[in-house]
Amino acid sequence: MKNYYIGIDLGGTNIKYGIVSSEGEIVTKGIIPSRANLKKDVILSNIKKAISSLLYYSRKNKIKIKGIGIGCPGIVNVEKGVIMDMVPNIPQLKNVKIKAELKKDFHCPIYVDNDANLMALAEHKFGAAKGYKNCLCLTIGTGIGSGIIIDGKLFRGSFFAGAEFGHTSIFYDGIKCRCGNIGCVEMYASARAMVKKAKKLLDKDKNLLLYKMVNGNLNKISTKRIFDLWKKGDRLCTKIVNETCVYLGTAIGSAVNLLNPEVVVIGGGVAEAGMKFIKKIEKEVTKRANPVASKNLNVVKAKLENDAGFIGAALLAQLSS
Amino acid sequence: MKNYYIGIDLGGTNIKYGIVSSEGEIVTKGIIPSRANLKKDVILSNIKKAISSLLYYSRKNKIKIKGIGIGCPGIVNVEKGVIMDMVPNIPQLKNVKIKAELKKDFHCPIYVDNDANLMALAEHKFGAAKGYKNCLCLTIGTGIGSGIIIDGKLFRGSFFAGAEFGHTSIFYDGIKCRCGNIGCVEMYASARAMVKKAKKLLDKDKNLLLYKMVNGNLNKISTKRIFDLWKKGDRLCTKIVNETCVYLGTAIGSAVNLLNPEVVVIGGGVAEAGMKFIKKIEKEVTKRANPVASKNLNVVKAKLENDAGFIGAALLAQLSS
Numbered sequence: 006m007k008n009y010y011i012g013i014d015l016g017g018t019n020i021k022y023g024i025v026s027s028e029g030e031i032v033t034k035g036i037i038p039s040r041a042n043l044k045k046d047v048i049l050s051n052i053k054k055a056i057s058s059l060l061y062y063s064r065k066n067k068i069k070i071k072g073i074g075i076g077c078p079g080i081v082n083v084e085k086g087v088i089m090d091m092v093p094n095i096p097q098l099k100n101v102k103i104k105a106e107l108k109k110d111f112h113c114p115i116y117v118d119n120d121a122n123l124m125a126l127a128e129h130k131f132g133a134a135k136g137y138k139n140c141l142c143l144t145i146g147t148g149i150g151s152g153i154i155i156d157g158k159l160f161r162g163s164f165f166a167g168a169e170f171g172h173t174s175i176f177y178d179g180i181k182c183r184c185g186n187i188g189c190v191e192m193y194a195s196a197r198a199m200v201k202k203a204k205k206l207l208d209k210d211k212n213l214l215l216y217k218m219v220n221g222n223l224n225k226i227s228t229k230r231i232f233d234l235w236k237k238g239d240r241l242c243t244k245i246v247n248e249t250c251v252y253l254g255t256a257i258g259s260a261v262n263l264l265n266p267e268v269v270v271i272g273g274g275v276a277e278a279g280m281k282f283i284k285k286i287e288k289e290v291t292k293r294a295n296p297v298a299s300k301n302l303n304v305v306k307a308k309l310e311n312d313a314g315f316i317g318a319a320l321l322a323q324l325s326s
Numbered sequence: 327m328k329n330y331y332i333g334i335d336l337g338g339t340n341i342k343y344g345i346v347s348s349e350g351e352i353v354t355k356g357i358i359p360s361r362a363n364l365k366k367d368v369i370l371s372n373i374k375k376a377i378s379s380l381l382y383y384s385r386k387n388k389i390k391i392k393g394i395g396i397g398c399p400g401i402v403n404v405e406k407g408v409i410m411d412m413v414p415n416i417p418q419l420k421n422v423k424i425k426a427e428l429k430k431d432f433h434c435p436i437y438v439d440n441d442a443n444l445m446a447l448a449e450h451k452f453g454a455a456k457g458y459k460n461c462l463c464l465t466i467g468t469g470i471g472s473g474i475i476i477d478g479k480l481f482r483g484s485f486f487a488g489a490e491f492g493h494t495s496i497f498y499d500g501i502k503c504r505c506g507n508i509g510c511v512e513m514y515a516s517a518r519a520m521v522k523k524a525k526k527l528l529d530k531d532k533n534l535l536l537y538k539m540v541n542g543n544l545n546k547i548s549t550k551r552i553f554d555l556w557k558k559g560d561r562l563c564t565k566i567v568n569e570t571c572v573y574l575g576t577a578i579g580s581a582v583n584l585l586n587p588e589v590v591v592i593g594g595g596v597a598e599a600g601m602k603f604i605k606k607i608e609k610e611v612t613k614r615a616n617p618v619a620s621k622n623l624n625v626v627k628a629k630l631e632n633d634a635g636f637i638g639a640a641l642l643a644q645l646s647s
Contacts, residue, residue, distance in 0.1 A: 080618045090618050139484045153584070155476060162586020163460045166618035169583040174614065175498045177576040186579060186614045255498040258507060259577075260584060262490040263474070265483020293495065293507045297401045297411050297487035 010322040011059050011073040011113070013052055014120060014314025017041045017094040017147060021311060022055040024063060024070070025319035029131035031312060033062050041095045048098065049106050056111060072322030073113045075103060076120035076314050078150070080166045086117040091169065093183045094147065116325045119161075120144075122168060123317030124307070125152020126159055128270050130320055132308035139266040141257070142307070143170060144273035149191040153264065171195070173256040190256035194249045196228045196275050202245055203231055214239050232278040246282070249275075254289025261294035261302060272307025280306060331643040332380050332394040332434070334373055335441060335635025338362045338415040338468060342632060343376040345384060345391070346640035350452040352633060354383050362416045369419065370427050377432060393643030394434045396424055397441035397635050399471070401487050407438040412490065414504045415468065437639075437646045440482075441465075443489060444638025445628070446473020447480050449591050451641055453629035460587040462578070463628070464491060465594035470512040474585065492516070494577040511577035515570045517549045517596050523566055524552055534562050553599040567603070570596075575610025582615035582623060593628025601627060 007026045014021040016039060023034030037055060040047055056073060063070050079092035079099070086104020103117045118126075125134070125142035134140040140154040149171030153160040161167055171191035172184050179188030192198055204223045207216045215234055219225035234242040257269055269290070271283055287304035294302065309316055328347045335342040337360060344355030358376060361368055377394060384391050400413035400420070407425020424438045446455070446463035455461040461475040470492030474481040482488055492512035493505050500509030513519055525544045528537045536555055540546035555563040578590055590611070592604055608625035615623065630637055 080616065091616055155481070160476070162584075162619065163588045164586055164618055164622045166616055166622075167584060167586030169586075169616050169619075172583045172616060173580040174576045175495065177496045177572055184616055186583075186616075188576070251498055255495045255509070256580075259494040259580065262493045262507075263488060263581060263584060265485055265488030265490075267484045295401065295412055295487055295490050295493060295505055295507075297485055298483065298490075301485045301487070 008071045008323065009063070009068050010319035011056060011070055012315035012317065012319030012322070013055055013073070013075045014123070014318055015039055015048070015052060015075065015077050016120070016314070017078065020051055020055050021315050022059060023312065023315045023319070024059055024068065025316050027323050029316065031316070032068065033059070034312065034315065045097045045101050048095065049101075049103075053107065053110055056107070060111075070113055072326045073107070073111060073115045074123070074318035074320065074322035075107070075115065075117045076123040076318040076321075077103060077117060078120055080169075081117055081119045082165055083116070083118050083161065086115065089165070091184060114322065114326050116321045118318075118321050119150070119152070119165075119168070120314055121150030122152040122159055122161065123321055124150070124272060124313040125154055125270075125317070126320050126324075127309050127313045127317035128272070128307055129154045131316065132313065133270045133305045134268050137267045139264060140268045140270060141170070141260055141264060141266045142270040142272065143257075144307075145195060145253075145271065145275040146273040147195060147197050149195050150273070155264075170256065170260060173259060175252055175255045190252055193252040194256070199228050199231055199245055199249055199275070200226050202248075203241070206241055206245075213241050215241055228275055228278070232282065236281070246285070250282075250285045250289045253286050254293055257286065257290045258293030261290060261298050265298045267301065268303045268305060270305055270307050272310070272313060276306055329392045329644065330384065330389050331640035332377060332391055333636035333638065333640030333643070334376055334394070334396045335444070335639055336360055336369070336373060336396065336398050337441070337635070338399065341372055341376050342636050343380060344633065344636045344640070345380055345389065346637050348644050350637065352637070353389065354380070355633065355636065366418045366422050369416065370422075370424075374428065374431055377428070381432075391434055393647045394428070394432060394436045395444070395639035395641065395643035396428070396436065396438045397444040397639040398424060398438060399441055401490075402438055402440045403486055404437070404439050404482065407436065410486070412505060435643065435647050437642045439639070439642050440471070440473070440486075440489070441635055442471030443473040443480055443482065444642055445471070445593060445634040446475055446591075446638070447641050447645075448630050448634045448638035449593070449628055450475045452637065453634065454591045454626045455589050458588045460585060461589050461591060462491070462581055462585060462587045463591040463593065464578075465628075466516060466574075466592065466596040467594040468516060468518050470516050471594075476585075491577065491581060494580060496573055496576045511573055514573040515577075520549050520552055520566055520570055520596070521547050523569075524562070527562055527566075535560050536562055549596055549599070553603065557602070567606070571603075571606045571610045574607050575614055578607065578611045579614030582611060582619050586619045588622065589624045589626060591626055591628050593631070593634060597627055
């Protein structure tokens with residue numbers, strides 16, 4: 006018998022949500038702005054709105070909801086449903102008791118976890134990591150998140166503080182990160198880092214194609230524009246993409262040397278650059294990770310794209326109940 | 327009822343061996359040179375000599391040996407008992423079928439694994455990591471090896487190629503390592519790296535205490551001498567030790583961000599520098615790893631010291647039979 010779960014994916018820009026069956030079918034889905042710059046109560050009330058609209062849908066369509074899963078940025082105490090730390094993009098969520106807050110309004114069982122953990126859960130069950138035992142799943146967007154599957158199960162570490170791949174240092178004396186560490190790959194290879202680097206380079210040389218493309222408005226620079234020009238062979242964008250691959254290859258290579266996964270799944274906005282970019286990262290990883298691990302490694306693009314977060318959240322509710 | 331196992335620890339310099347009970351007591355132990363510069367047959371025959379002498383001891387003392395465990399450098403296919411790769415210190419052992427070779431001479435069950443994995447196994451069962459669920463065990467000597475315990479069990483990765491912590495890159499554009507990777511922490515913070523750095527610095531300035539200590543013979547520089555002078559406040563040795571801790575802190579911090587262990591155990595020759603050195607590493611790790619992981623982390627000195635390797639090897643035989 007199929008069961009149905011609500012999945013919520015709270016991001017820095019949007020809340021994505023949906024009803025997902027135990028077999029991974031999306032019954033309905035939606036998206037609203039998370040308004041992450043506002044007070045935590047506003048954000049919580051937006052999450053509640055998303056849940057309410059899904060519950061309304063489920064009543065109308067006679068679908069019984071068995072549980073609600075929430076994916077949040079940061080380190081989440083899964084047992085208590087509390088965001089503990091590492092939420093630089095929505096700092097007002099630190100120490101917020103998400104589960105307890107939502108329990109006041111909804112009577113379904115509620116489960117909370119880190120968003121990248123849930124992306125990994127979804128990709129492992131229904132997506133690009135299906136059938137693999139040990140997987141490293143990355144989501145490269147504004148920041149870099151990750152989830153780790155070990156022996157077919159989500160691995161969170163001892164205190165829910167593992168799988169923080171974005172804070173792998175690729176240079177002991179490098180850029181200071183907001184997390185306190187030095188040289189975090191997130192500071193070098195995230196969408197934000199790529200755009201920052203482009204701005205810096207354009208500031209020196211206004212005669213470049215990217216500068217003309219955005220009509221001199223540096224705020225219009227996006228990774229999409231960088232990748233588009235890279236595919237056309239533009240020199241500046243090729244430099245940025247090449248360096249990004251070296252940074253990612255370094256951090257992924259180190260993680261592969263530790264975890265020896267069968268597959269590295271790459272998702273998030275930056276992965277939308279397509280297979281040419283994924284292949285370029287793979288090449289760099291293969292050069293760096295140990296030969297036995299490299300030989301047996303697949304670097305692949307995530308499959309579930311923007312839905313991975315709420316599918317994983319629904320899956321968390323399914324697996325936990 | 328107690329059972330007894332033979333443990334063999336094949337290192338670049340010595341073969342350490344012993345008979346160990348299922349409760350971790352060492353019944354007898356010994357050490358012979360491994361003569362790692364000679365042909366693989368010589369090394370194999372030295373391993374056989376060690377086993378034979380222990381079997382002789384066991385017959386004389388009416389101890390029944392239930393199995394033999396062997397720890398080797400490199401990536402070991404544990405199922406086949408073959409050294410697959412990553413044995414730069416004893417390269418002639420690559421592709422050697424250790425288990426099959428020994429089976430010709432001995433009728434006990436024989437098991438083979440990576441030496442640092444076995445050190446981790448031993449420290450987890452009988453030493454500094456006892457009682458912890460998730461552990462990262464490092465052995466810092468000529469090279470840097472590691473073993474990972476996840477959920478109370480040895481974690482080897484998908485193809486036995488995990489737990490290669492020594493090949494964590496701490497600089498994407500750093501020193502080229504013999505493994506093919508760039509910036510491996512082993513090239514920065516191993517005993518060999520420390521001595522190399524000392525030699526380089528002394529070459530520039532012959533007026534330093536360390537230079538006088540070795541009477542100008544740079545081949546006499548050892549980590550022991552460096553640590554001794556560091557404890558006395560020598561400027562050059564303080565610089566070397568400080569930098570070593572930054573390098574180790576960077577790599578351990580990244581590993582802690584991924585694995586979120588409860589404990590990091592530090593063993594091997596360099597760890598003999600003592601608690602002041604371990605505390606210094608801990609401080610650097612705490613600065614770099616995420617706050618939730620740091621707060622709950624213990625960085626401790628290995629307990630079983632030089633015996634960890636063969637105790638772990640005996641333990642492997644126990645756990646596998």
